[in-house]
């Protein structure tokens with residue numbers, strides 16, 4: 408279980424407070440979305456959890472143990488994919504395993520398996536410059552999954568994709584999250600995406616970045632997109648969150 | 660005659676123009692130098708004969724080519740090793756960059772030939788001076804470009820390595836170095852041409868050995884036809900080394916080829 412306790416963040420001693428006493432928890436197997444206007448500190452919080460940035464105050468705990476550095480339990484999926492352009496798809500997916508010292512034959516086999524899981528078989532030897540944005544992010548997802556982390560940290564992974572590809576990948580992620588029993592902390596600024604994918608939505612506000620409120624999502628997983636989106640509770644929750652974010656925007 | 664495709668006709672025309680121009684140029688050179696004193700100029704026909712003599716009859720040219728190539732590769736090889744190390748250091752450490760940057764900028768800008776007198780004072784007239792000069796001529800563009808390339812590596816790519824708990828060394832070799840490769844190659848290419856100037860310059864001005872030494876010896880004896888032979892070899896050597904470098908570069912940068 409992930410526990411974020413009273414995390415503060417300033418980028419410099421006299422800089423503005425970017426995160427203000429952020430508290431939240433993610434249970435094992437839970438899918439939690441972090442929703443908020445851009446610039447509210449979502450990426451910063453995620454990178455603190457990943458161990459890529461130090462917190463100024465407070466701490467991040469995994470199963471009760473403080474976790475300030477990157478570790479094998481955590482894997483990150485980046486908004487801009489961050490594939491290594493000089494590596495083929497399969498070698499990108501194998502990268503984490505390579506870093507962990509897994510033997511070549513074994514890591515290529517594992518990488519091939521995860522490429523297949525994301526419907527990318529046949530593209531093993533393509534370079535990132537040769538595949539579409541949606542495929543790039545599927546490689547990014549496979550790369551994070553291949554090290555079999557307990558916690559997936561995803562920073563607006565579909566934010567740079569067109570609407571159709573985005574919906575397609577949401578379904579793909581929902582399927583994989585269920586089949587691999589993933590624990591996910593998912594950053595987005597799309598309300599629909601947050602509701603459709605998560606068990607719980609944590610809404611953040613701006614200046615300083617802080618948590619405003621949490622909403623449980625009242626749908627069982629697995630979900631069917633058309634059914635969920637047609638449900639009146641979907642519209643209701645969507646509206647509630649929207650009003651909150653609008654108030655937050657105009658109130659300051 | 661079968662009908663030729665327009666692009667094929669075009670290619671033949673271009674080729675004919677190229678050959679024609681070369682013939683005109685050689686003919687003009689031949690005609691304008693025939694009547695001149697042999698101490699001042701040599702017509703291409705005589706250069707051709709000298710080429711045959713020096714290359715296949717006397718054979719001095721090959722051994723001298725080896726002498727030059729040896730000094731070049733030793734110096735340039737050392738430059739690559741030093742340049743990559745120092746460049747990586749400057750690119751990754753703000754302090755190292757701050758301290759070293761003025762010297763690199765200064766030495767990069769300074770034509771290396773200007774250092775020949777001081778090298779002669781320190782090392783005497785010594786074959787090894789060529790290697791030192793090659794290093795001084797080529798190491799700074801390599802350092803400068805490597806440092807710039809490394810400094811500008813996308814921090815988000817480095818975060819990929821960090822998120823998988825990669826060691827600093829693993830990040831350096833698997834992310835920073837390949838990401839900086841385009842600029843590193845730019846540095847290697849500039850260093851290469853500086854290194855060639857360095858080795859030939861030292862051979863002509865100081866140590867009178869290798870291909871550069873042949874050029875100045877024949878020139879001093881007013882053997883104009885002979886003098887052009889080592890020049891042809893120098894040009895060929897330079898073209899071959901540059902082509903080798905370009906070849907090497909495309910092997911490393913396959914991924915930049917867009918689409919199938």
Ligand SMILES: Nc1ncnc2c1ncn2[C@@H]1O[C@H](COP(=O)(O)OP(=O)(O)O)[C@@H](O)[C@H]1O
Nearest residue numbers: 418425443444445446447448449450451452616
């Ligand atoms: N490296 C940094 N140095 C200084 N300020 C930063 C840095 N990264 C982010 N910030 C600031 O922190 C705030 C939150 O940024 P970010 O976490 O990227 O927001 P979000 O992901 O929610 O859009 C912004 O005001 C941004 O300008």
Ligand SMILES: [Mg+2]
Nearest residue numbers: 449450451563
């Ligand atoms: Mg962000």
